[in-house]
Amino acid sequence: MAKPPIPLSADDLTVFSRSLSRQLGDTSPSHLKLMNMLARAAGFQNLQHMRSAHAATRRLERGKTEHAVDARAVERCLHQFDAVGRLRRWPSKRSVQTLALxxxxxxxxxxxxxTEREISDRLCAEHLFGDPATLRRTMISCGLLTRRPDGTDYRRIEKEPPAEAKVLIRALTHRVRARLSRARETSHA
Incomplete structure (x- = not known):
């Protein structure tokens, strides 16, 4: 009767190799030789082959989930926000405007x-230049917000943000949380 295979997983080959070496004692081969032996036992030619295969797999997985991010564009946009995450001024470049939106x-x-009042109040809390109408109109033209033709019932359009927007949102989340935390503390005091 065939025995079922027992899977073996080690988070770090170096730690696994050192532990095995200690258990083997004086009969243990050198660290590098032992790591090469373990790599061959796992089906690779040697340790270097195992490392390069693992690195390639990580790059491919990252390529599936993450798109290349234009860090410079994100950085340019971050400069438009204050220390607590509010938009300081309306950016002059359309690409920065869209990212900020x-x-x-x-x-x-x-x-x-x-309602228009609710959306304006929310937007006023998030910017410092006092023009929620421009923000509303631009968000509608960019497809981020929708409204009825009579100007009522604004609604956020649900869609996946681009890679740069995700990075920007993540970066600003910490600033906004700090602001909200301070606001809660002052209201409770």
């Missing part, structure tokens, strides 16, 4: 209808 989009409630 994604961060405002992320702070709007999902799946909820809002």
């Amino acid at each position: 994604w961060s405002l989009w992320a702070r709007l409630p999902a799946g909820r209808n809002m």
Whole structure:
């Protein structure tokens, strides 16, 4: 009767190899030789082959989930926000405007209808230049927000943000949380 295979997994080959070497005592081969032996036992030619195969797998997996991010564009946009995550001024470049709008989009409630007053109040809390109408109109033209033709019932359009927007939203989340935390502390005091 064939025995079922027992899977073996080690998070770090170096730690596994050192532990095995200690158990083998004086009869243990050198660290590198033992690591090469373990790599061959796992089906690789040697340790270097195992490392390169693992690195290639990580690159391929990362390529599936992450798109290349234009870090410079994210950095340019981050400069438009203050220390607590509010948009300081309306950016002059359209690409920076659009990226900034994604961060405002992320702070709007999902799946909820809002009046013009509600959306304006929310946007006013997130920017410092006092023009929620420009933000509303631009968000509608960018496909981030929808409204009825009569100007009522604004609603966030649910879609996946681009890679740069995800990075920006993540970076600004810490600033916004700090602001909200301070606001809660002052209201409880």
